[in-house]
Amino acid sequence: MESWQRAFVLHARPYSESSLLLDLFTENHGRVRLLAKGVRSRRSPLKGCLQPFIPLLVRWGGRGEIKILRSAEAISLGLPLVGSMLYSALYINELLSRVLEQEGDYQALFFDYLACLQALASEGGSPEQALRQFELALLTHLGYGLDFLHCAGSGQPIDDAMSYRYREEKGFIASLVIDHHSFTGRELRALAERQFPDQITLRAAKRFTRLALKPYLGNRPLKSRELFRQFVRKQPDSPIDEV
The missing domain is CATH 2.40.50.140 (Nucleic acid-binding proteins)
Structure with missing residues (x-):
């Protein structure tokens, strides 16, 4: 090349x-x-x-x-990443190193990555919005296609007030069971739009991306998460507990 x-x-x-x-x-x-x-x-x-x-x-x-x-x-100076934003950027670097095949076609993802770094460099508070948006973009580029807006069992549009249980490779099925795999219709709509207006939707997005990325990452822990935990222990006012 x-x-x-x-x-x-x-x-x-x-x-x-x-x-x-x-x-x-x-x-x-x-x-x-x-x-x-x-x-x-x-x-x-x-x-x-x-x-x-x-x-x-x-x-x-x-x-x-x-x-x-x-x-x-x-091309230019390094992006000004410090504190939780720096550790968050290290996290997305490790994600890419772990899940991307060598020499694949990821041109669109390159610009999602650049946008995430720029968002982290300009954020003054929590990095979570930028992280969740990037994780969802990464899943899309990996070929992970899920319909967040329809029940996988009935095909009916989701209802914001109802609960849906995530089933790997199938989607979200209406369920009365409430557990770690359950999401409200409102939370699923936020995932579909990649916009998280409050802590409830942000927590749901983190929960979903953890579930969806696990098959790609396997059981080997991410080093960047441990580094972030060490940082948080020294910074009790950190806006998030871990990436």
């Missing part, structure tokens, strides 16, 4: 004494794994720019599963 691509670093880890192994999220090629040779040396011009949340232009080459970074440059 010798043409320039817009990209963000999702994750970087040391590789040998002077190199990095990078997971990038690129505009036209989705998640790409690159070997960045010599970039940890003191003389490398790339030493400071291969960091998460810095918009990049990159070029790479090679035929194997791990490509070779040819060149990179920062």
Whole structure:
């Protein structure tokens, strides 16, 4: 890939004494794994720019599963993410690293990711609205299609006052059972519109996205969630308890 691509670093880890192994999220090629040779040396011009949340232009080459970074440059300064917004951004990076196939077609998701980062960088309160909207966008791009506005059992439009139980791969079925898998019609309408006007709909959205993402993530815990919990323990006034 010798043409320039817009990209963000999702994750970087040391590789040998002077190199990095990078997971990038690129505009036209989705998640790409690159070997960045010599970039940890003191003389490398790339030493400071291969960091998460810095918009990049990159070029790479090679035929194997791990490509070779040819060149990179920062388009602008890194997005101003601090506190809970920073940990929330680390969470969405880990999500993408875990669930996206390498070199898939995720161009539309790239812009959803950019919009989420920009929202987190500009938010002054809770990051939850931006996180839930991104998780729902991610599920859509993964091919997870659910009808939030009709009962999967009867096909009838949902009633805001009724309760519906989520069944994986089937949808929402009217039920009198109230448990962790149950959602009101009003909560489902909020999910369909990706707009959460209050804490009730926000909590319902978090509950749903946890259920829906679990098959993609498996049982291995997310490191970013543990980091967020550690942050919250030190910041008792944090607007949320975990991402």
